[in-house]
Amino acid sequence: MFLRKKPASKILDWLYPSICSLCECGLSEGKSLCNECASELPRIVTPFCDICSEPFDGQIDGDFDCPNCRRITFHFEFARAAMDRSDGMLGLVHGLKYGRQIHLARDLGALSAEAFSDPRFAIALEEKWLLVPVPLHWIRKRQRHFNQAEEIARELSKKTGLPLADLLYRSRKTPTQTRLTRKQRMENLKDAFAVRKSWRKKNPATSKEVPGVILVDDVFTTGSTVDACAKVLRKAGVPRVAVLTAMRG
Known part of the structure; x- marks a missing residue:
């Protein structure tokens, strides 16, 4: 047909x-x-770290000590990237993020949606967890005119039927994380995110009964940003938090 x-x-x-x-x-x-x-475009396929989605060559049998997660306890259950790092994916992400090619969000959303093949997301789809984009500070969002994580999350919502929720905001403007170490990133993001009080007022019943949240971002590198968001959500009473990104950095 x-x-x-x-x-x-x-x-x-x-x-x-x-x-x-x-x-x-x-x-x-x-x-x-x-x-x-x-x-x-290279997909994240097994074997990869169950926590941070870092892919590895060969085969993983039994317990595995991922160098990215070693001696770290994250506030999210797991992070799942759909695509591995490549020149093509970097071009798409940078085109959206810095080139203001907002039309690329449609394709990045479609690529990101492939991560839902991971069986760990089955309960999120069943219970209708909220898709929550990692927020930009309002000054940076005004300069960029949009939030790339929000645009990707909007496409994911269309494809999965999961509700999109503007749950978080960036409470203070932080320097770019690009050249910072993990320790510096964690310090840089301290008290940088908060749950919107306005959302709780508009959705008093829903905000108390959120079964879980999927944090959405464009790239997972060290996990510092999404972990800072997850920490705030868990403190606010969200019982389960997972992470979904378009690319593993």
């Missing part, structure tokens, strides 16, 4: 011909990534 293109899509394709963000081949229907390039 062939689906006919909507007139609006035909007009947009004619006015603004779309090309793949990676190979620049011609596209249609508002896509920004061709099927071939999307299929070639």
